[in-house]
Amino acid sequence: MTAAFSRPGGRGPRISAKAIVSAALPWVVIGLLLWAWEFLVGDSLAFVLPRPSRIIGQIFIVFPLLARNMGSTVSNAVFGFAAGSLFGLLCAVGFVYSATFAKTVYPHTLVLRSLPLMALLPILNGILGTGPASKISIVALASFFPVLVNSVQGLTSVSTQTVELMHSLNATKRDIFWKVRLPASLPYLFTGLKISASGAILAAIISEYMYAVKGIGALIVTFMFGARVLDLWAAMLVSALLSILFYWVIRAVERLCIPWGKSVREA
Amino acid sequence: MSSVVVKDVSKAFVINNEKFQALNGVSFEVGDHEIVSLIGPSGCGKSTLLRLIGGLLPWDSGEIAVCGLAPGEARRQQKYSFVFQDAVLFPWRSVIKNVQLPMEINGTGRDRKEARRRAAEMLALVGLKGFEEASPHQLSGGMRHRVALARALVLSPPLIFMDEPFAALDEITRDKMNLETLRIWSETQASILFVTHSIEEAVFLSDRVLVFSTRPGELIADIDIDLPRPRSLELKQDSSCFKYTNQIRQLLSRSLRKLIDDEEAGERQAVREEARS
Numbered sequence: 001m002t003a004a005f006s007r008p009g010g011r012g013p014r015i016s017a018k019a020i021v022s023a024a025l026p027w028v029v030i031g032l033l034l035w036a037w038e039f040l041v042g043d044s045l046a047f048v049l050p051r052p053s054r055i056i057g058q059i060f061i062v063f064p065l066l067a068r069n070m071g072s073t074v075s076n077a078v079f080g081f082a083a084g085s086l087f088g089l090l091c092a093v094g095f096v097y098s099a100t101f102a103k104t105v106y107p108h109t110l111v112l113r114s115l116p117l118m119a120l121l122p123i124l125n126g127i128l129g130t131g132p133a134s135k136i137s138i139v140a141l142a143s144f145f146p147v148l149v150n151s152v153q154g155l156t157s158v159s160t161q162t163v164e165l166m167h168s169l170n171a172t173k174r175d176i177f178w179k180v181r182l183p184a185s186l187p188y189l190f191t192g193l194k195i196s197a198s199g200a201i202l203a204a205i206i207s208e209y210m211y212a213v214k215g216i217g218a219l220i221v222t223f224m225f226g227a228r229v230l231d232l233w234a235a236m237l238v239s240a241l242l243s244i245l246f247y248w249v250i251r252a253v254e255r256l257c258i259p260w261g262k263s264v265r266e267a
Numbered sequence: 268m269s270s271v272v273v274k275d276v277s278k279a280f281v282i283n284n285e286k287f288q289a290l291n292g293v294s295f296e297v298g299d300h301e302i303v304s305l306i307g308p309s310g311c312g313k314s315t316l317l318r319l320i321g322g323l324l325p326w327d328s329g330e331i332a333v334c335g336l337a338p339g340e341a342r343r344q345q346k347y348s349f350v351f352q353d354a355v356l357f358p359w360r361s362v363i364k365n366v367q368l369p370m371e372i373n374g375t376g377r378d379r380k381e382a383r384r385r386a387a388e389m390l391a392l393v394g395l396k397g398f399e400e401a402s403p404h405q406l407s408g409g410m411r412h413r414v415a416l417a418r419a420l421v422l423s424p425p426l427i428f429m430d431e432p433f434a435a436l437d438e439i440t441r442d443k444m445n446l447e448t449l450r451i452w453s454e455t456q457a458s459i460l461f462v463t464h465s466i467e468e469a470v471f472l473s474d475r476v477l478v479f480s481t482r483p484g485e486l487i488a489d490i491d492i493d494l495p496r497p498r499s500l501e502l503k504q505d506s507s508c509f510k511y512t513n514q515i516r517q518l519l520s521r522s523l524r525k526l527i528d529d530e531e532a533g534e535r536q537a538v539r540e541e542a543r544s
Contacts, residue, residue, distance in 0.1 A: 159353065159355070161351045161352070161353050161355050162355050164318075164323055164351070165349060165351065165355045166372075167323055167342075168321055168323065168342065168347075168348065168349040168428075169345075169348075169368070169369050169372045169373070170342060170345065170372060171372050175372055179368070179371075179372075180357070183357065183359045184357075186359075258359070260359055260402060260404060
């Protein structure tokens, strides 16, 4: 919570000390950790845990290599995320409108979620070839479930009174869907999208562990077998940053799409 | 012509294979430009009755006519509108867009300029001029209910059904909304059918109060409220008002007493049967 106080007769609002502390706290903690890592751990565990300054230095060295491989990873992640989310949303709509469809299919989606992606890789490669299709499918599979579950909840979050109001106004099923259910589900949908977005880059990297010549995942495998610890850390950090970036993009879209949601959260 | 005719209407629900008589042989009429309140203990089926009249639920036996039509047909011809306990505003729409919703659904909203003008007029009627572009969550509870009222009025229906509309508001806001309801009603031609838990509210607003008993829901009294209009809040402290509130309270407690006696008798019966077996 950030609280702004305005003192009687003072010159406008002032930011309280408490607000500054709470905003600074996470950075202080991470700063302390990095400091301890850099100066207390030092080079004593360099073969697994190189110093932060060396990792950051290494990022600049391998960045051109990472950048050349980033494109396919990001595009697989984005397309897979889009396909999986869209499919999740469509399935959710199907479940909400057909009890039979929900009863026969919904339980099996959990199985889909529980499959180890690594084991699926060779199978999907066998079916779809070693091109991007198989990799996009892996990401789609990972993105599908969070969006599905949250959308189902969102689409059914409409109160009985709301449905009665719409019926009393002679609304058709289509009216109720477009004017009520879909907008009401947006905050839930975006919760699912944010979970999927942060997982999409990871899934894309996993999909490149095998049968891939480019991509950050393929690079990680090369680094791993070459025991290039510094490069591995650099790749790890860059993938984490990519995931966070993707999450932030979706969050920005969320704020644009549901201005009311933000205010509800703050209220 | 009466705006609502209810003749010998019964309705039962089946919950867990057990039949539950919600309404039993209810008959009454609502005249033109009349305010009629339905009052009774919770579970007496008064909200159910409103939904039967509104064509939102089917009933078992008896006859219902709304403006001379079957309830479903009256709904299709938009002879009535509903106001619920919750204001049911959509947070993704501005206040004026919420009021325009009924026109969007029935297609009259295609003339956007006219729809907007009409919605703004209704907002002015409920005292919310200047709040057209506000977001529902920026409004207080009372203001949200004003928006719900404006939305209910926007198609000028001859009938408005209000299902405990002010039950969630604080006492002071509720008094204010009661006054507003009367003012708005006097400026329209509509009849109001009003479901409430509050005896005082029922007496203050109504031309007639219909008192219901519970299990089964039966109409036990149809009381004419012979108080002058226009009414002001002072009326709530007047002895003429107490006469009615006391009468209704007695009727309700008598029906409650009977309910408790019946239940106790039922329990004694069950104990006896158990002892016998």
